[in-house]
Amino acid sequence: MDYLLELFSEEIPARMQKRAGEDLKKLVTNGMVEAGITYESAAVFTTPRRLCLNVCGVLEASPTLREERKGPRVGAPEKAIEGFLRGAGVSREDLVVKADKKGDIYVVEIVKPGRGAAEVLSEVVSEVVHNFPWPKSMRWGASQMRWVRPLHSVLSILGKTEVEVVPVQVDVPVGDSTEGHRFMAPGRFSVSSFEDYEAKLKAAYVMLDPAERADMIWHDATNAAFALGLDVVEDRALLAEVAGLVEWPVVLMGGIAEDFFALPPEVLQSSMREHQKFFSVRNPKTGRIEKFVTVANRETADAGATILAGNQKVLFARLSDAKFFWENDLRVPLADMAAKLENVTFHNKLGTQAERVARIAALAREIAPMVGADADLAGQAAEICKAGLMSEMVYEFPELQGLMGRYYAEAAGMPAEVANACEQHWQPLGPSDDVPSEPTSVAVALADKIDTLTGFWAIDEKPTGSKDPFALRRAALGVIRLVLENDLRVGLVEQLDRAINSQPWKLALSGALLNIRNQVSEAKTKLADPNWRGSLLSGTREQLEADLPALEIATDNSSNEYQSHISWLAEAPQNLLSFFHDRLKVYLKDKGIRHDVIDACLAMPGNDDLTLLVKRAEALQAFLNTDDGENLLQGFKRANNILRAEEKKDGVSYEGQPDIKFAEAPAEQALFKALTEAAPSIETALKAENIEAAMAALAALRAPIYTFFDDVQVNAENQITRRNRLCLLNEIREVMQKVAMFSEISG
């Protein structure tokens, strides 16, 4: 048997259709299978007005289930037996006696008869329709139902040659009929199978399968463009969206007036895509966007001429607006645009956008030499990097913020590095976005993100749980990727400390404190003068006397607030560094670095130098994957365990310098020798930050350590020998921990 379900409604938002189809399929088929109705295959289709599910090879009825339930033993108290009968819903005659390990017991066979597919489907589909996981759903009229938009009818048929309507509990008609295209084929018709349904829909100008619609759109659009020697700019997201806006796609190509060719191509594309859902058509010879493709939802007697003319007119108006913005913006000097940032509040505790830009510029200058950029260029770029935000074009098309910044900087004759930085300093915008590599861009991008992070850290607005309104996780990941992918050596804490102390909230608090202290001292001076009476307008002596205690409390509060802010600022850079470390762990985990390896490197000094940190982690993970590394780690664990146990027992720590003259056993002497030889090369390698070489030098200790443990009894009778051996183990632990915190490694 096959089951066909269609939920026919008013227009479903394009962006929700795909997910809704997947949910419908999953929920209905899961419900069926749970109730014992299996099936062979299921497929789902969506159009703007319908969700359709076709399930083939549906089991006619679920199998009868027999379950043996064990009861009390024979001879158990009557009450227990009665309780069992009640619980199982059977009578005494149904009981059978069976032998069990502990003797004879009562047993009953419970039979769950199978249920027909129609009955199950009716239940499952009703349930699914009433609890459908739409991202946003609504009510309509006086109905109690919820759906994404008003539901009009349900087609629900089950069978093979003969079909029956499976009832669904909804307050709209349920049957074997549906409607075709809203305009081209109005009216209802009945269907008897999926094939019949699909064919009749097609005859009624509805192409059921969204993939088929998308293919047809792309095929017709590229063909039409090809005929003119042009290319359609590929845009899969737009294609999927447009396929979700039409039931009967008809591709129409229109021209763009030459007046608009001077606009940046991105502006044309954005304007057409966002507002009109048009595809851009490019002339490969000129690189310009010269035509557009729109997709209508119908055929017309005039072959779409009216529709195309209308669309063209709307586009003309939109592009005229864009051209107007573009030309207006080009008339405004970049510095004037940047000056407008003074009127924009970034955050009420963090000042205006202009103040923020000044901080970014100062920071960019500091960072510039560390990333190989020219400080003046970086400063200059930072000063205008946000100017584009004040352009009319970006106000209209926020998604073009970076790009327009570049265009306006170029138009103003800025150096290429500066123009690039205007665009690239926003990057990376996400884990898969490109990371800038030009030094000027890198300096400004880092300064921008560090200012954002330290600003919100200063006022204790950190992300919590799923809430990250200021996108601070993204900013931190941006810093991490900028540093790592450019192989930069930056001591983050110093930069964070500098940046956090230039945040304005501290100044605001101290100003407020000063202000209120002045008020108190003024009041006290006035009251100290016995002749001072004050006035009704500015406050009388009585009023001031009454107000003074409140003022003093306010002074205390203000002072406390300032003090606690100062102490928070002192710890905030470290706190922010741990936030970076958390993001770094996520980032490195995705790159396959083990959690404990990261911890072993985070516990080392200099952990605010992310490049070194990652180099160390990579070297350590590689080392641990070698035989030497694996064995050395075991040796370390053994030494560490012995030391910890003995140190605990003796209540001392064996940090003294071991002496080779107390070394009795040859293996002990050999280890002394190996250590003396390895230590300087490890030291040298570490100084040169050559972690691999340090690891290689450590590897030389593997064999002597093993022989030592095999041949030598650490806890010797002789206390001097014992102490010397423990100190030797400690020495080994120390040397190894200089390379990485091996104690953090598991296994």
Next chain:
Amino acid sequence: MRGAKPMDKPQSFQDIILRLQAYWAGKGCAMLQPYDMEVGAGTFHPATTLRSLGSQPWAAAYVQPSRRPTDGRYGENPNRLQHFYQYQVILKPSPPDLQALYLGSLEAIGIEMDLHDIRFVEDDWESPTLGAWGLGWEVWCDGMEVSQFTYFQQVAGMDCKPVSGELTYGLERLAMYVLGIDHVMDMPFNSPDSPVPLSYGDIFKQAEAEYARWNFDVADTDMLLKHFEDAETECAAILEHPADDPKTGRKIIMAHPAYDQAIKASHVFNLLDARGVISVTERQAYIGRVRALTKMCADAFVQTEAGGVSQ
């Protein structure tokens, strides 16, 4: 074959309004007149805001002059105006054939269904000042937005039960499209064959420039701020009066007079906004204050007979 014949094409702005009136009157709507206060959109008319609350059925249509001071362009922009007209239809509960009814209204104003591409494109509506939201679409005709189509879900923070269907036509834009006019000021207001043919510009161009100047540069902001506060105070004060009227001995909750004050506060806020004296952070606070007023009025309205309480 559906669709109007070419000779049926409307000739003027007012022709379109008259056809909409005739169409919706024919569908049983009460033909209301514009509300006699300055509002930002047809939704502010109590016939929509208040009547979409409570359980009483409702069907009304009306033209509403609307003012958005920030949109003033001195009468120069082809389709931006600080004073414009909306056509508003409100049906409660929303009938099952609302989409078909709406499409019929487009045919009535001369849009030939067989030649055009009409689409319902997702657009969720929200009014922070009214504490209202709904789901629906903007309706496109050949890529041009011609109406807003919304199923109200909440108004003044209250669930709409039953749900009202609201249709809003931007009359100037729609008429320009139907009449094939590129600049609003060139649009014939009455028939071009009239003894005194008047264009939209003849009637509004001068006023648009005057209001633009006043809205942007002249309106006395201190006074407006005071107006805002007065309206806010009066709104609350009206509703604080006990329901029992000592003079008539009847229960009279004054929801409508209070709501007038909320409308007033909202418009004054729009004026202050156009004068550029409201910062981004203050903006939210002002919107919150207007929303609080609307909420109080709505709470009061649902205690009245029109709001569904049987007396």
